[in-house]
Amino acid sequence: MLNPARVLEEALELEPQDRARVAHELIASLDGPKDADAEVLWRDEIRRRIDAVESGAEPLEDWASVRDKARISLAKP
Numbered sequence: 001m002l003n004p005a006r007v008l009e010e011a012l013e014l015e016p017q018d019r020a021r022v023a024h025e026l027i028a029s030l031d032g033p034k035d036a037d038a039e040v041l042w043r044d045e046i047r048r049r050i051d052a053v054e055s056g057a058e059p060l061e062d063w064a065s066v067r068d069k070a071r072i073s074l075a076k077p
Helices: 004-011 016-029 038-055 063-075
Strands: none
Touching: none
């Protein structure tokens, strides 16, 4: 069996980019198995949203309006 303290000690000796990759994979492993269709479904959803914006079917708000709404929402108790 692996010793968690030793694994951590060795991981901390890695370069920052490699530590980040290890941390990402460890955190992702807590979510359980990957959904095999998730990547395809997300790609399709992103394409659908882009198409809606480009065709004008999805109205956009300017930044000032969004910012003002966020400020008002955050100011509420």
